[in-house]
Amino acid sequence: MTTLFEATTIPICEGPRDQTAEILFEMPPGAWDTHFHVFGPVSSFPYAEHRLYSPPESPLEDYLVLMEALGIERGVCVHPNVHGADNSVTLDAVARSDGRLLAVIKPHHEMTFVQLRDMKAQGVCGVRFAFNPQHGSGELDTRLFERMLDWCRDLGWCVKLHFAPAALDGLAERLARVDIPIIIDHFGRVDTAQGVDQPHFLRLLDLAKLDHVWIKLTGADRISGSGAPYDDVVPFAHALADVAPDRLLWGSDWPHSGYFDPKHIPNDGDLLNLLARFAPDAELRRKILVDNPQRLFGAA
Numbered sequence: 214m215t216t217l218f219e220a221t222t223i224p225i226c227e228g229p230r231d232q233t234a235e236i237l238f239e240m241p242p243g244a245w246d247t248h249f250h251v252f253g254p255v256s257s258f259p260y261a262e263h264r265l266y267s268p269p270e271s272p273l274e275d276y277l278v279l280m281e282a283l284g285i286e287r288g289v290c291v292h293p294n295v296h297g298a299d300n301s302v303t304l305d306a307v308a309r310s311d312g313r314l315l316a317v318i319k320p321h322h323e324m325t326f327v328q329l330r331d332m333k334a335q336g337v338c339g340v341r342f343a344f345n346p347q348h349g350s351g352e353l354d355t356r357l358f359e360r361m362l363d364w365c366r367d368l369g370w371c372v373k374l375h376f377a378p379a380a381l382d383g384l385a386e387r388l389a390r391v392d393i394p395i396i397i398d399h400f401g402r403v404d405t406a407q408g409v410d411q412p413h414f415l416r417l418l419d420l421a422k423l424d425h426v427w428i429k430l431t432g433a434d435r436i437s438g439s440g441a442p443y444d445d446v447v448p449f450a451h452a453l454a455d456v457a458p459d460r461l462l463w464g465s466d467w468p469h470s471g472y473f474d475p476k477h478i479p480n481d482g483d484l485l486n487l488l489a490r491f492a493p494d495a496e497l498r499r500k501i502l503v504d505n506p507q508r509l510f511g512a513a
Contacts, residue, residue: 227475228269229468233282234482238489240284241499245506248398248431248464249276250293251306258305261297268295271468273306279467280313283485289510291373292319294343295470300332307336315510317341317373320361329364338510339371339394344380345402353384366393371427371509378403378413385416394425394509396462399432400453405445406438409452421457427509428453430491430501431464434479441479443487450491461501462509463488 253270292303371394
């Protein structure tokens with residue numbers, strides 16, 4: 214393991230913006246942020262030796278400030294790849310959150326069911342498989358995936374997936390048969406330039422119609438080809454809302470790691486305000502921010 218400051222050959226990416234734009238709609242009580250990360254401090258939680266970049270430290274205390282600014286009451290801390298298979302930083306954040314946060318961890322082959330059962334008592338509600346090629350791995354570990362499906366079923370957990378859209382070609386049929394909640398991150402990373410009629414997005418829409426499949430309206434900045442204010446992402450959110458209004462989730466994706474140009478870092482207030490364009494109806498926004506995540510995570 215190495216620290217941020219020892220890793221001289223690994224590029225250092227940008228951190229989140231200091232300022233948060235004013236929220237332009239009334240936030241409903243009980244709103245959730247279902248996707249954010251905590252990085253460091255590296256003196257206590259070193260970064261993994263093998264990683265694509267080193268983000269600036271973004272500790273729990275900074276995220277709690279953002280929660281207050283956005284009007285968020287509950288959250289799901291998703292373990293980041295930069296910390297590797299050691300989930301300590303994420304478990305620590307949840308333990309110090311006064312019950313406001315839950316965790317989604319990174320699974321690995323050495324884990325046992327007893328360990329996962331103990332983690333459930335610590336606030337863990339699911340596992341995440343991130344195999345987007347941009348994160349250094351483009352293939353799903355199918356053996357680990359099948360094992361975790363069985364264990365997550367017994368634990369009452371969800372399985373989150375972050376992949377390139379082409380992965381759906383081989384995954385869609387398998388995911389359609391799963392009998393536990395499946396959450397797909399970041400609009401399935403679709404290429405907005407190909408439009409809502411592209412085969413990958415149509416396949417995602419078909420999955421979204423299934424009762425066990427949930428889609429995160431997160432990472433608009435990551436899939437937009439036009440950049441802020443992310444106009445090209447809005448039609449995709451509308452299409453998903455048409456077929457799965459009760460299974461859409463919102464998340465900030467804070468602290469937006471992996472950017473090396475500061476002008477590309479999104480403003481967290483702007484991303485939340487974008488939800489008003491995704492869901493112009495206040496009742497739908499309440500579903501996405503409150504009712505849907507409460508139904509999925511509230512009993513965890």
